[in-house]
Amino acid sequence: MRLLRIVLVTLLAALLVAVGGQPAAAHGGKVTLEVAGDGGAGVTIQARYEDGHPVDNGMRLVLNGTGEGGRMVGPVQVGPSNEGLGFYRVGSLLSPGDWEITVDTPPPNPTRVTTSVRARVPQEAPPGAAGPAAADAGEGSGMRWWLVGGAAVVVAGAVGLAVVNRRRLVPVRARR
Template sequence: MIRRTRGAAAVLAGLLLALLPAAGPAWAHNGKLKLEVAGDGAVGITVQASHADGHRLETLVRLALTATAADGRAVGPVQLEPTGEGQGFYATGPILTPGKWQVTVRAPAPNASEVTVDVEARSAQSAPAQVPAVSAAKRAESPPTTRASWWPFALGGLAVLAIIAMALPALRRRRARESTGNP
């Protein structure tokens, strides 16, 4: 009876360890977003949105932008659309006129967030000079742009190994009893 209880407890613990990491990211990302708002170097606005803990967004978030110029002109509210430049990256395109603007970006609930920044919109210039390639040493210093979520798989693998390690002795004892004719 005690052996069966231990086996059931081991299986339950293994399942818990295997399923717990899958639920973790959902718990980790409740709350406000981190919104980084800047001018695009001309008359547009760019926004990089991420979770407050620094993780990338997994789902689309609808962001709204309003802007007020120093002379009272206003733009918005404008709903921002994600761009193909990266997860959580939004851009307006040319919506401002040259001058100083106060730009506010809001995210709706459940990740209600708001940030206001001052931006100086400028007339579009010619294409910028080519940026030199980043050296290998510089790339080694910077964090990777993609984050691999390997730890849930590692925990799951460890849980499976723990279950097997606990179950093997019980199976060997059972086979030994069956081969000797003991029930």
């Protein structure tokens, strides 16, 4: 029974250490948006709470655009990108030219941002340049932290078991 208690306390401590550095999941308040062109035919959006933390709840944004000559795009629902927390991206949406892009956040704290974007014809990568594999290198960084945390829990549990087993194997001195 004592062994089980020691192992559980050790695992709980390791879990708290592994997860303790994570930011709080709940934020509230107004959301600020930074909307920009991606240098081609797409749009990037950075969403942050008033306190500066990135939006991490996977909210869906709504994008509308009006271009030269009355061209229109949207409404387009934009979900979070795998490029980082609070980062949204729509690729190859706009035809070349100047656009007025409006992005809205959903209730309970609706926000609307309108900005000008110049869309360009997407460029081809020069021969020998890094391809999509290099761009995807940042994917899974959240999963990496879970793996590190899981490994820390396993190591802490193994150390706890080793300490308990060592104490069992060392003979107790006779009392006088």
